[in-house]
Amino acid sequence: MQAVLPPDALPGEEMRRQLLRRLEDEVRACQRCPLATTRTCAVPGEGNLNAVVMFVGEGPGFDEDRLGRPFVGRSGQFLTNTLAQLGIARSEVYITNVVKCRPPQNRDPLPAELDACSDYLTRQVALINPRIIVTLGRFSMRRWFPTGAITQIHGHVRNIGRGRIALAMFHPAAALRNPTWQAAFIQDMAKLPALIERAQRANAAAARGEALPAGAPHPGDEDYVA
Numbered sequence: 001m002q003a004v005l006p007p008d009a010l011p012g013e014e015m016r017r018q019l020l021r022r023l024e025d026e027v028r029a030c031q032r033c034p035l036a037t038t039r040t041c042a043v044p045g046e047g048n049l050n051a052v053v054m055f056v057g058e059g060p061g062f063d064e065d066r067l068g069r070p071f072v073g074r075s076g077q078f079l080t081n082t083l084a085q086l087g088i089a090r091s092e093v094y095i096t097n098v099v100k101c102r103p104p105q106n107r108d109p110l111p112a113e114l115d116a117c118s119d120y121l122t123r124q125v126a127l128i129n130p131r132i133i134v135t136l137g138r139f140s141m142r143r144w145f146p147t148g149a150i151t152q153i154h155g156h157v158r159n160i161g162r163g164r165i166a167l168a169m170f171h172p173a174a175a176l177r178n179p180t181w182q183a184a185f186i187q188d189m190a191k192l193p194a195l196i197e198r199a200q201r202a203n204a205a206a207a208r209g210e211a212l213p214a215g216a217p218h219p220g221d222e223d224y225v226a
Ligand code: SF4
Pocket: 027, 030, 031, 032, 033, 034, 035, 036, 042, 099, 100, 101, 113, 116, 117
């Protein structure tokens, strides 16, 4: 089969690595919103540059703010363990948040803070180029699931364009507070291995030039050109 996209249409690995490092440095120095004045460390995100799956939570908590790393407290441990039980190592995925600095007393991020920080996540998605985005909690869910309450749409998978899907899940901290949500969290996460397998098949087909890579416009996308 003929190649469907020129191989140089998306940035190469070394360029993506450099751009991601630059973005992380920008986040660490960012003063775009008032959370810069109350944070200890900004938390850009961490993980595999070539991850098929990107997890997007809400914002750093106490431990994350102290260490500058995402999901390192109790809820992060729960997330990591749930992944491990499915045979998925944390080092395989990329993890970040919709706001990169801790809101004081772990309050909800404000609309202006979400807006100010939004561009970093847009650029991270473009650079990591995942096939699957797992939203953890209401705030990241709203970015890719415009309507619906999390109690109704957790576990749902949605096509979000450019060869990507989003899976809505409870935030692990919320799951730890509520046994029903904890069971739902584990059940929803169990969908991931099959989705990853499908995504890896799509990436392999794209590498052979037989399908479109993630990040390129796909049929049905607004900017798709046949
Ligand atoms: S939350 Fe985002 S926009 Fe606000 S200071 Fe931190 S990195 Fe900058």
